[in-house]
Amino acid sequence: MNRLQPTPTPAAPRPEPLFPSRLQVEVTTRCNMRCAMCVKSAPDSRIPETDLDLEAFKRLSPALARCEALVLNGIGEPLLNPDLPGMAAFARETMPESGWIGFQTNGLLVTEERADRLVEAGVDTFCISVDTLEMGGHGQPHGDGELHGGTGAARLERAFRLLRQAGERYNRTLRLGVELVLMRDTADQLPLVVRWAGELGLDFVIVSHVLPYDQSMQDQSLFNPNTPTATALFEKWQARAQGEGLDLHEQHGVAWKFVKTDREKRLHELVKGLLREAEASGVWVHLPHLLEWDRRNRAGAEQELAHLFRQAGDAAGRAGMEVRLPPLQALDERRCHFLEDGTAFVTSLGDVSPCQFLWHQYACHLDGGRKVVRPWLFGNIRERDLVDIWQGADYADFRRQVLEYEYPYCSNCPFVPCDDIKGAPLPFDCDCLGATIPCGHCLWCMGGLQCLL
Numbered sequence: 001m002n003r004l005q006p007t008p009t010p011a012a013p014r015p016e017p018l019f020p021s022r023l024q025v026e027v028t029t030r031c032n033m034r035c036a037m038c039v040k041s042a043p044d045s046r047i048p049e050t051d052l053d054l055e056a057f058k059r060l061s062p063a064l065a066r067c068e069a070l071v072l073n074g075i076g077e078p079l080l081n082p083d084l085p086g087m088a089a090f091a092r093e094t095m096p097e098s099g100w101i102g103f104q105t106n107g108l109l110v111t112e113e114r115a116d117r118l119v120e121a122g123v124d125t126f127c128i129s130v131d132t133l134e135m136g137g138h139g140q141p142h143g144d145g146e147l148h149g150g151t152g153a154a155r156l157e158r159a160f161r162l163l164r165q166a167g168e169r170y171n172r173t174l175r176l177g178v179e180l181v182l183m184r185d186t187a188d189q190l191p192l193v194v195r196w197a198g199e200l201g202l203d204f205v206i207v208s209h210v211l212p213y214d215q216s217m218q219d220q221s222l223f224n225p226n227t228p229t230a231t232a233l234f235e236k237w238q239a240r241a242q243g244e245g246l247d248l249h250e251q252h253g254v255a256w257k258f259v260k261t262d263r264e265k266r267l268h269e270l271v272k273g274l275l276r277e278a279e280a281s282g283v284w285v286h287l288p289h290l291l292e293w294d295r296r297n298r299a300g301a302e303q304e305l306a307h308l309f310r311q312a313g314d315a316a317g318r319a320g321m322e323v324r325l326p327p328l329q330a331l332d333e334r335r336c337h338f339l340e341d342g343t344a345f346v347t348s349l350g351d352v353s354p355c356q357f358l359w360h361q362y363a364c365h366l367d368g369g370r371k372v373v374r375p376w377l378f379g380n381i382r383e384r385d386l387v388d389i390w391q392g393a394d395y396a397d398f399r400r401q402v403l404e405y406e407y408p409y410c411s412n413c414p415f416v417p418c419d420d421i422k423g424a425p426l427p428f429d430c431d432c433l434g435a436t437i438p439c440g441h442c443l444w445c446m447g448g449l450q451c452l453l
Contacts, residue, residue: 016399019066020390021342024356024453026074027052027081029348033106037131037181037220039075042213042362044372047075050348054083056382057090060346063386064094071453072103072123074348075360079109085117092122100124104179104452110159115166125175126163127206127452128156132189133196153196160200177204179452182326183220191311198319205316205323209448211364218365222305223448224293224329225367225411229283231329234290237274246270249291275414284412289367293329302328324450330411331447336439339402343453344390350380352389354398356451357442366441367410369417372424376438398437407435411446 028051031040040047064070070091072078081087084103091101102125133153160176167174178197180190190207197205212218226234238248244266251271254264271287278285296302309325316323338345338355345353353359358376365371378398379389389395401407408431410416420431421441428438443449 016396017342018391019342019387020063020344021067022069022071022453023060023063023067023344023346024071024074025052025057025060025087025346026076026348026359027057027072027078027084027087027103028076029074030080031075031077031106032080032108033077037183037210037213037217039211039213039360039362042364043370044361044363046361048349049076051081051083052087052346052348052350054086054090056350057083057087059381060386061090061094063344063390064091065096067091067095068099069453070095070099070101072101073105073452074345076348077106077109078103079105079114085114085121088118088121088123100175102126102175102452104129107156107159110162112162112166115159115162116169119163119166119170119172119174124172125177125452127177127179127204128159129180130156130178130193130197131181131183132186133192134189157200160202175203176200177202177206177322179206179208181208181210182222183210184222185220187222187305187308190308191315194312194315194321194323195319198315198321201319202321204321205312206450206452207312207323207325208450209326209443211443211449212366213362213364215365218368222301222328223326223443224302225446225448226286226289226293227284227330227332227409227412229332230278230285230290230412231293233274233278233281233283233285234287234294237270237277238294241267241270244270248274248287249295251287284409286367286412286414286416289412326450327447334405334409334442334445335447336402336442336445338444338453339399341453344386346381346386347375350382351375351377352379352381352386352395353377354395354402355442355444356449357444358438366443367416369422370424371417371422371441373438374423374427401435401437402439406433407431407437407440408433410441416441 029047030049039045072084072087078084088101101123104127107128163174163176180193194205209223210221212221241248246267251267254268257264305328312323345355345359347353347359353376361374363370363372378392378395410421430436431440439445
């Protein structure tokens, strides 16, 4: 079979931005928790324990002067960096008045003094991670890792109260919210967390699927990697098969049989018909994925998750609160919001990366196989100005290739996980369509992962 060609995504020509409009700066990689879904728990995680210092942060001044949004966190817990208030104050003095400053935290280190210092410095958006409010049963953490909120919501409620009081003392309008990582074991907590957030008078809830770091974590993922177009094509051919008393779920191994029954021959022809139509239509399909998710849907898994999403949306609506829910399945048209929004990422070492997917080295488990992700870096702010790095030819070419969306849709490809994208034993070089950017296998681009920025 020939490799399928991607469906062209129309994109209006866009001028090349001379400056990043958003920044995410990792102020530390140290953390006071050990969470099951964190990249620091991933195999082959090579994330040194480091803090970004204030002097290095001040080198971002030319970029901050044009920055619309600044997020002061990355892999670690930002409240562990003693320079955090100073960074926020410097950014507030340097950024446009309309720009906002925020970060995500586990909330456990929020004190009255810290809340006052941060609000006075100019931080106006605080997002606390909450994955479960109840322990026992489905609320048990996966493996040996912790879950945010799992030891009780009282400390998190206290953190929000201290932040709100600091806002009142300094006459600052704050945006307070929570982020939740959706996993199979804790999905039933979603409506509960949203209702709890509404009762606290919070402003937003961000929900993301999980990025699995091993096979067991992949089993926790509720994100369907099949696009709506691929699913519709499968359902069309499955209905045709069922009309003839057949079922595409019975096709496993049939193609390799030397002698086939008439029933098996017809089933094989139907499968080939599905794949021919997919290739002719430019639709990426991975038949095992489609069969797996069809089995899940027969068991009511997707309907149950959709029901939880509706409950969460209704609870947020009653509270007048924004809720950002991820799609249940992969998007037909991928979008890299990091690059479309003009975001640049700076690690605690000062390295400049294009996105959250590519700023550290780790291994994850996607589409039934192990994938090694290596950092994709364009320079270091201790050696070159961030604006100079941003305007460099290699970084500009990377952004151009990403926004053309002419790389394969790897999770929907019948060959996944192939050597082009596994990253082991050799680093990524190019994909099957010749693109030299490692973006065809990105869950953020597919819509599955969301974050504060």
